[in-house]
Amino acid sequence: MIKINENFLKLQDSYLFSTIAKKVSEFQKENPDAKIIKLGIGDVTRPLAKSVITAMQKAVEEMGNGETFRGYGPEQGYEFLREKIVEVDYQKRGVDISPNEIFISDGAKCDCGNIVDIFGINNKVAITDPVYPVYLDTNVMSGRTGNYNSETGKYDKMIYMPATAENNFIPAFPAEVPDMIYLCYPNNPTGTTLSKEELAKWVQYAKEHSSIILFDAAYEAFITEEDVPHSIYEIEGAKEVAIEFRSFSKTAGFTGLRCAYMVVPKELVGYTENGQEISLHSLWNRRHGTKFNGVSYPIQRAAEAVYSEEGQKEIKENIEYYLENAKTIKNGLKEAGFTVFGGVNSPYVWLKVPDGMTSWEFFDKLLKEANVVGTPGVGFGPSGEGYFRLTGFGTKENTAEAVERIKKLWK
Numbered sequence: 001m002i003k004i005n006e007n008f009l010k011l012q013d014s015y016l017f018s019t020i021a022k023k024v025s026e027f028q029k030e031n032p033d034a035k036i037i038k039l040g041i042g043d044v045t046r047p048l049a050k051s052v053i054t055a056m057q058k059a060v061e062e063m064g065n066g067e068t069f070r071g072y073g074p075e076q077g078y079e080f081l082r083e084k085i086v087e088v089d090y091q092k093r094g095v096d097i098s099p100n101e102i103f104i105s106d107g108a109k110c111d112c113g114n115i116v117d118i119f120g121i122n123n124k125v126a127i128t129d130p131v132y133p134v135y136l137d138t139n140v141m142s143g144r145t146g147n148y149n150s151e152t153g154k155y156d157k158m159i160y161m162p163a164t165a166e167n168n169f170i171p172a173f174p175a176e177v178p179d180m181i182y183l184c185y186p187n188n189p190t191g192t193t194l195s196k197e198e199l200a201k202w203v204q205y206a207k208e209h210s211s212i213i214l215f216d217a218a219y220e221a222f223i224t225e226e227d228v229p230h231s232i233y234e235i236e237g238a239k240e241v242a243i244e245f246r247s248f249s250k251t252a253g254f255t256g257l258r259c260a261y262m263v264v265p266k267e268l269v270g271y272t273e274n275g276q277e278i279s280l281h282s283l284w285n286r287r288h289g290t291k292f293n294g295v296s297y298p299i300q301r302a303a304e305a306v307y308s309e310e311g312q313k314e315i316k317e318n319i320e321y322y323l324e325n326a327k328t329i330k331n332g333l334k335e336a337g338f339t340v341f342g343g344v345n346s347p348y349v350w351l352k353v354p355d356g357m358t359s360w361e362f363f364d365k366l367l368k369e370a371n372v373v374g375t376p377g378v379g380f381g382p383s384g385e386g387y388f389r390l391t392g393f394g395t396k397e398n399t400a401e402a403v404e405r406i407k408k409l410w411k
């Protein structure tokens with residue numbers, strides 16, 4: 001008789017964004033005339049940069065020509081892309097990363113989820129609360145979290161590190177020492193950041209406890225302030241304790257193309273039960289080569305074009321567009337009397353839900369009375385209760401319209 005992985009039965013509901021999509025689609029069916037504005041999932045709306053399209057077209061032509069056709073590429077990614085990443089994303093910031101520490105993939109969501117394969121099942125895992133749900137759910141699936149406690153909204157064995165207005169969204173070191181620490185900065189969902197000094201404390205902490213930091217920098221391109229690190233490797237010693245996740249999704253509008261990368265430094269080690277040191281780079285290389293056959297050639301050429309002079313200019317324009325939307329949301333909501341966070345180094349605006357409502361009550365009110373979709377804070381974890389996330393990834397017109405509708409509702 002076939003047995004299932006019973007850890008899956010410990011998962012709560014469906015994946016957050018699927019639950020929201022279902023609710024919205026039911027509402028639209030019942031109200032076909034409602035002009036719904038979606039500022040929920042962080043999905044981009046600007047078309048791809050011209051240089052990206054041109055590079056992709058050229059690569060597609062090459063694939064249709066016997067002389068230039070390519071079959072399987074290197075699983076780790078083409079050298080031309082890994083070298084550009086190193087040069088522009090790291091060397092230009094004074095960070096020493098080598099191309100063979102870069103692993104190209106089809107998304108940071110997959111990378112964050114897949115990385116758990118190389119870590120022991122008994123590791124203690126810490127997440128900030130609220131958090132991007134993938135870190136938690138993939139650890140539930142692989143059996144590291146224990147059971148769900150419906151009273152606390154937490155899993156027994158997980159370590160939750162609250163990041164709320166009370167601690168200025170700077171999580172404190174947990175009472176129990178974790179082995180795996182997920183950090184995402186600029187943060188999804190709160191849109192807040194850590195300064196270099198704050199991040200350096202985490203690097204030091206991980207060193208002292210031989211823990212690993214899984215650093216998600218998917219929103220790095222939205223940083224506008226000086227003291228905010230773009231990469232954890234800007235902190236001295238971080239190559240000994242951190243894996244970094246980067247994505248072209250938000251940076252260059254690749255949510256529909258799919259391309260991302262992970263940095264696994266050669267210095268990183270983990271330990272066997274009897275204390276033997278093992279290179280995490282070699283483990284990940286083995287895992288990646290076994291379960292993944294590489295991102296398609298045209299997509300990697302498209303990603304390479306992001307690093308051209310023209311590409312950099314074009315993606316910057318799109319990022320500024322989204323940041324402008326975030327500003328519109330932030331300022332508009334402030335005027336309406338809301339308490340708002342984020343939105344300066346991030347496309348996400350995190351707001352306090354008014355009048356003692358819950359996050360989901362606010363979601364329903366906004367959907368039904370303003371026809372605006374956002375993401376309830378509690379969907380990101382128990383400390384997200386009483387908060388709500390809106391994204392700057394909509395169009396300028398829709399964003400302005402959504403803000404007007406919300407303002408009207410709270411007049």
Ligand code: MLT
Pocket residue numbers: 040041042043109132188
């Ligand atoms: C979000 O809305 O949090 C993100 O778009 C989800 C993702 O990147 O997978």
